[in-house]
Amino acid sequence: MTGAARSPAHGIEVQQTGFRVDLRLIADMIAPGARVLDVGCGDGQLLQHLTRNRDVTGRGIELSQAGVNACVGRGLSVVQGDADTDLRDYPTQAFDYVVLSQTLQATRRPRQVITELVRIGRHAIISFPNFGYWRVRMSLLTQGRMPRTPSLTHKWHDTPNIHLCTILDFTELCRDLGVRIDRHVPINSRGRVAPLLASNRLANLFGEQAVFQLSRRTDS
Amino acid sequence: MxxxxxxxxxxxxxxxxxxxxxxxxxxxxxxxxxxxxxxxxxxxxxxxxxxxxxxxxxxxxxxxxxxxxxxxxxxxxxxxxxxxxxxxxxxxxxxxxxxxxxxxxxxxxxxxxxxxxxxxxxxxxxxxxxxxxxxxxxxxxxxxxxxxxxxxxxxxxxxxxxxxxxxxxxxxxxxxxxxxxxxxxHSAQNIAFHEVGRQAIMADPEWRGGQYYLHGTTPRAGLAVARMAAHITYLSEAALRRKFGRKLQDRKEVTYGFDADFQVESYLRHQGITFVERFDPNSYLYITRAMDYFxxxxxxxxxxxxxxxxxxxxxxxxxxxxxxxxxxxxxxxxxxxxxxxxxxxxxxxxxxxxxxxxxxxxxxxxxxxxxxxxxxxxxxxxxxxx
Known part of the structure; x- marks a missing residue:
């Protein structure tokens, strides 16, 4: 991987593998040989890793033209598109995994996006910054300002993040939508999986971000 | 090998x-x-x-x-x-x-x-x-x-x-x-532009119902106009402005006539004239039609x-x-x-x-x-x- 030299998106700590920590976790969740759609694939780091090392059939959607051009120039199958509007084109269960990393909070209709993700993929994997993280809470409480943390780096007036949520909020939405949570991995401030954060409330306080694996509930 | x-x-x-x-x-x-x-x-x-x-x-x-x-x-x-x-x-x-x-x-x-x-x-x-x-x-x-x-x-x-x-x-x-x-x-707008081109060719008296070959002539003016019209559609307003703007062609002021006063006119005329040298007017009719039907x-x-x-x-x-x-x-x-x-x-x-x-x-x-x-x-x- 050449990714080690890249600056980490959203300021999240990059591990020795040269990967954003949530991408590394996501990559580990994906079975070799699977069909994967990466929604908001950026410059294609995850897709390239999966295609090269996991024998995955990968596709991507990316909003920024620069990201798309970089991906296609690297030989990845990526289209310019918008998670809010373009997911409905894809047939049901067309992919084994649909990935949405650090993008949900920037979508206009997170409910519809999640519903589409679990429709298109047998599994959906979503990572997002946790707004319930204690430093976020402290920053608002003690400074009275919109929080800025390593995973929330934008100022309030130029942030693309219009639908931030906490781990508890997200869990509740999944319940409302009848979406099954198959796995839930909170990540702490050092960018490592926090095994002690098994309880949702603790994860919501100490998890700086989270990775969820979801699927459509078959009985709903 | x-x-x-x-x-x-x-x-x-x-x-x-x-x-x-x-x-x-x-x-x-x-x-x-x-x-x-x-x-x-x-x-x-x-x-x-x-x-x-x-x-x-x-x-x-x-x-x-x-x-x-x-x-x-x-x-x-x-x-x-x-x-x-x-x-x-x-x-x-x-x-x-x-x-x-x-x-x-x-x-x-x-x-x-x-x-x-x-x-x-x-x-x-x-x-x-x-x-x-x-x-x-x-x-x-x-x-x-x-x-x-x-x-x-x-x-x-x-x-x-x-x-x-x-x-x-x-x-x-x-x-x-x-x-x-x-x-x-092919969009309605594109069919429309093609129709302008075809009409220009067929309106040229030298077209002779498409059998100009037998008369040793060719509807040069018609094909040149067709090409000029089409060429505008290949460019953009921004590109035309950048390349030509309102610049005059080899003259200091407008001539109050219908010569190619503007560089953009001169450019289009050149495009039309050179195209005639290498393209058959009837081919232009047939190929534009094929696109229209697509x-x-x-x-x-x-x-x-x-x-x-x-x-x-x-x-x-x-x-x-x-x-x-x-x-x-x-x-x-x-x-x-x-x-x-x-x-x-x-x-x-x-x-x-x-x-x-x-x-x-x-x-x-x-x-x-x-x-x-x-x-x-x-x-x-x-x-x-x-």
């Missing part, structure tokens, strides 16, 4: 071959055409596996001289920027084929060709052809060359229409398809996705931000249709102010995109690098 290809007459038009001798080409209009001549050029060598062929499809005013000097104008090939050693379409890696389209005037049968039944040029008795007919003729050429499957079919504008038609009609014979600056159907969804109940159902072809679509002849949103419709059948598709829009013409020009993003897409696909297909 040697090309195991029966070579034919190699003349001004490049290679020519007579096709449809045993079974004629059944055209969409119902007419059976054959035997008929197709003129083509090749670059590079067909490899032992016969899996490295790239078919380049040319646009309305293009021809088979994609990378070699044009025999009439002396200008470099129309896509020499993309085709050549070290370029995305490298003849050291690929066997590149480009054929003059059916209805054309650079050696393939068209309205200026002699009708074997009368001994005179066809004129308007030449059957009306479609994009699908052009592609069927190309498939016959590919058969003749002994090639089962194309590594890539690529083309811009009308060439892109042929690429889409290839992928739809012969999905098993196409590994990758690269339609550039095109659409799955509507891929129509033969599938209006659902474009059905044209690509179950396709294994890998697509790479490219549009240009300032192209208003084949705008990005029309390319996006193709992307949506391909997504609906879970096809392997890449789609890039390139930022440029050069309008539709950008596909013929030096656009580094285009080269990077095509280079990356093609070499990744070639690796998967097991085609060695040069």
């Amino acid at each position: 040697d090309q195991p290809i029966e070579t034919h007459e190699h003349n001004r038009e490049g290679f020519t071959v007579t096709l449809g001798k045993e079974s004629p080409l059944k055209l969409d209009c119902g007419v059976e055409l054959g035997p008929f001549t197709v003129a083509y050029q090749t670059y590079g060598t067909l490899n032992a596996e016969r899996n490295n062929t790239v078919l380049v499809c040319h646009a309305l005013s293009g021809d088979q001289f994609v990378a070699s000097t044009h025999p009439l104008t002396g200008k470099p090939g129309w896509w020499h920027i993309l085709v050549g050693p070290g370029r995305p379409l490298d003849p050291d890696r690929y066997f590149i084929v480009c054929a003059n389209v059916l209805g054309g005037c650079m050696g393939t049968v068209g309205p200026a060709s002699k009708d074997p039944n009368t001994g005179h040029p066809y004129g308007l008795s030449f059957p009306v052809i479609t994009i699908a007919d052009m592609v069927r003729a190309q498939a016959m050429l590919i058969d003749h060359l002994g090639i089962e499957k194309l590594f890539c079919v690529i083309g811009g504008s009308m060439g892109g229409m042929q690429v889409l038609q290839w992928a739809s009609m012969y999905p098993d014979r196409v590994y990758t398809a690269v339609p550039v600056g095109t659409a799955a159907r 509507d891929m969804a129509a033969e599938h109940g209006g659902v474009l996705a059905k044209s690509f159902k179950g396709t294994a072809v890998r697509f790479c679509l490219v549009s240009f931000s300032s192209d208003w002849l084949f705008p990005t949103n029309e390319m996006r419709e193709i992307v949506h249709a391909l997504n609906a059948v879970a096809a392997d598709v890449s789609f890039v829009e390139i930022e440029t102010d050069k309008g539709h013409d950008a596909f013929l020009l030096d656009e580094p993003e285009l080269h990077m995109t095509l280079g990356g897409f093609l070499s990744a696909a070639a690796e998967r297909a097991g085609i060695g690098s040069p």
